[in-house]
Amino acid sequence: xxxxxxxxxxxxxxxxxxxxxxxxxxxxxxxxxxxxxxxxxxxxxxxxxxxxxxxxxxxxxxxxxxxxxxxxxxxxxxxxxxxxxxxxxxxxxxxxxxxxxxxxxxxxxxxxxxxxxxxxxxxxxxxxxxxxxxxxxxxxxxxxxxxxxxxxxxxxxxxxxxxxxxxxxxxxxxxxxxxxxxxxxxxxxxxxxxxxxxxxxxxxxxxxxxxx
Amino acid sequence: xxxxxxxxxxxxxxxxxxxxxxxxxxxxxxxxxxxxxxxxxxxxxxxxxxxxxxxxxxxxxxxxxxxxxxxxxxxxxxxxxxxxxxxxxxxxxxxxxxxxxxxxxxxxxxxxxxxxxxxxxxxxxxxxxxxxxxxxxxxxxxxxxxxxxxxxxxxxxxxxxxxxxxxxxxxxxxxxxxxxxxxxxxxxxxxxxxxxxxxxxxxxxxxxxxxxxxxxxxxxxxxxxxxxxxxxxxxxxxxxxxxxxxxxxxxxxxxxxxxxxxxxxxxxxxxxxxxxxxxxxxxxxxxxxxxxxxxxxxxxxxxxxxxxxxxxxxxxxxxxxxxxxxxxxxxxx
Numbered sequence: 001x002x003x004x005x006x007x008x009x010x011x012x013x014x015x016x017x018x019x020x021x022x023x024x025x026x027x028x029x030x031x032x033x034x035x036x037x038x039x040x041x042x043x044x045x046x047x048x049x050x051x052x053x054x055x056x057x058x059x060x061x062x063x064x065x066x067x068x069x070x071x072x073x074x075x076x077x078x079x080x081x082x083x084x085x086x087x088x089x090x091x092x093x094x095x096x097x098x099x100x101x102x103x104x105x106x107x108x109x110x111x112x113x114x115x116x117x118x119x120x121x122x123x124x125x126x127x128x129x130x131x132x133x134x135x136x137x138x139x140x141x142x143x144x145x146x147x148x149x150x151x152x153x154x155x156x157x158x159x160x161x162x163x164x165x166x167x168x169x170x171x172x173x174x175x176x177x178x179x180x181x182x183x184x185x186x187x188x189x190x191x192x193x194x195x196x197x198x199x200x201x202x203x204x205x206x207x208x209x210x211x212x
Numbered sequence: 213x214x215x216x217x218x219x220x221x222x223x224x225x226x227x228x229x230x231x232x233x234x235x236x237x238x239x240x241x242x243x244x245x246x247x248x249x250x251x252x253x254x255x256x257x258x259x260x261x262x263x264x265x266x267x268x269x270x271x272x273x274x275x276x277x278x279x280x281x282x283x284x285x286x287x288x289x290x291x292x293x294x295x296x297x298x299x300x301x302x303x304x305x306x307x308x309x310x311x312x313x314x315x316x317x318x319x320x321x322x323x324x325x326x327x328x329x330x331x332x333x334x335x336x337x338x339x340x341x342x343x344x345x346x347x348x349x350x351x352x353x354x355x356x357x358x359x360x361x362x363x364x365x366x367x368x369x370x371x372x373x374x375x376x377x378x379x380x381x382x383x384x385x386x387x388x389x390x391x392x393x394x395x396x397x398x399x400x401x402x403x404x405x406x407x408x409x410x411x412x413x414x415x416x417x418x419x420x421x422x423x424x425x426x427x428x429x430x431x432x433x434x435x436x437x438x439x440x441x442x443x444x445x446x447x448x449x450x451x452x453x454x455x456x457x458x459x460x461x462x463x464x465x466x467x468x469x470x471x472x473x474x475x476x477x478x479x480x481x482x483x484x485x486x487x488x489x490x491x492x493x494x495x496x497x498x499x500x501x502x503x504x505x506x507x508x509x510x511x512x513x514x515x516x517x518x519x520x521x522x523x524x525x526x527x528x529x530x531x532x533x534x535x536x537x538x539x540x541x542x543x544x545x
């Protein structure tokens with residue numbers, strides 16, 4: 001299965017959706033691969049795609065092609081990964097903040113959190129402050145995860161934090177921001193409880209904040 | 213020479229008394245000059261015309277970029293556009309999700325609802341003393357806008373035939389809007405093809421999906437109005453091809469070296485650019501603006517128009533825009 005997982009990773013990098021789907025079916029059918037290895041593989045693939053973009057080998061359409069492959073793989077793998085979830089209570093509201101339409105990283109995290117046993121409410125991309133606040137209130141969320149890929153979304157992050165405070169919701173919910181461009185510096189400035197730059201880091205910070 | 217004569221001379225490769233200066237001051241910056249928010253002017257043509265005219269009066273550059281606001285074809289075709297405060301106008305719902313939606317695309321009527329009025333007002337106010345430039349988007353960029361950028365570019369690999377059909381369906385939007393601008397009296401039309409930049413798509417995809425439709429649009433205009441082709445960020449790898457589109461000038465951004473650009477495009481086409489609108493004009497100091505203008509003027513030859521490489525942000529300090537004009541005159545003479 002190690003070989004299949006490596007091929008799965010490569011097929012995402014190549015943006016070969018059909019091959020990715022076939023390999024995802026193989027992984028789900030075999031049933032021997034641990035969920036965390038699947039997520040590590042997905043993350044590694046997207047990291048390589050990102051680095052090819054940085055070096056000018058890939059452009060936006062090639063990134064989107066790989067993101068499409070990930071989405072198709074997730075549609076097949078989610079039920080399988082879900083079976084492996086551990087009992088771990090926690091309600092999560094997640095979305096990409098207003099002004100940002102990146103959803104690849106967020107979608108992987110949503111799947112990883114569900115697989116880890118969280119009840120996840122995904123609000124999608126370009127989400128307004130009001131939508132986040134309403135959902136936190138409605139679900140009594142323990143965690144609010146704010147995905148923000150670009151640094152220009154800092155005002156949106158701050159607006160959400162300020163509104164949570166003003167609405168008297170801030171004490172009841174831990175807020176985590178995440179995205180490739182995140183740093184401790186940005187997180188401190190904005191005033192979130194934690195931040196993460198990748199899937200593994202997000203799972204770790206969620207566990208830590210909920211004392212699990 | 214007045215500003216308009218100076219601009220037209222540089223466009224035609226004829227001698228001008230000094231370097232023409234036509235920065236990209238559009239609906240992002242101009243409303244600030246008359247104390248209005250960008251959304252007010254985006255939704256109100258009189259406000260936009262007044263803002264664009266007032267900005268030129270204040271800084272004294274040689275040409276105005278006449279913004280159409282809601283006259284832009286995606287709005288005219290029925291794409292809901294949202295603009296709040298000083299945010300960038302955002303298409304909030306796409307018009308086309310798949311091949312079945314192609315029939316929804318008609319040919320927009322740029323004159324409907326008085327939407328060309330701001331342009332006409334700017335032309336009247338200019339009264340031939342300075343140039344007026346209109347702006348449309350390329351068929352490629354209109355297609356990306358009505359489809360949504362992510363879906364559009366995912367289809368490059370999934371369904372390239374649909375991508376071609378969609379871009380072709382948007383060709384009339386570019387052409388009729390450019391023709392309307394010409395009738396409204398603009399001196400040149402800027403065709404914006406920002407998503408075709410090598411910062412976004414590969415040069416191979418540019419050649420496949422963007423270039424052929426730039427050529428067709430410009431050919432259909434048949435010389436009715438001079439065309440400036442704008443591709444921002446890095447257009448270095450595709451400049452030689454851009455020079456083959458039939459455009460009279462190419463607008464290049466700060467990532468492009470002007471001397472290298474001239475070498476790539478040859479002597480027969482005007483270049484416009486390339487001061488960094490963000491790092492230099494918005495975030496830089498007056499000294500940074502002076503240095504950038506001096507560098508650009510030194511690299512300029514007879515066929516050059518000094519400009520920002522892209523739209524000037526609203527937060528740009530007044531003194532930096534004033535410095536662009538002051539040092540443009542100083543080093544361009």
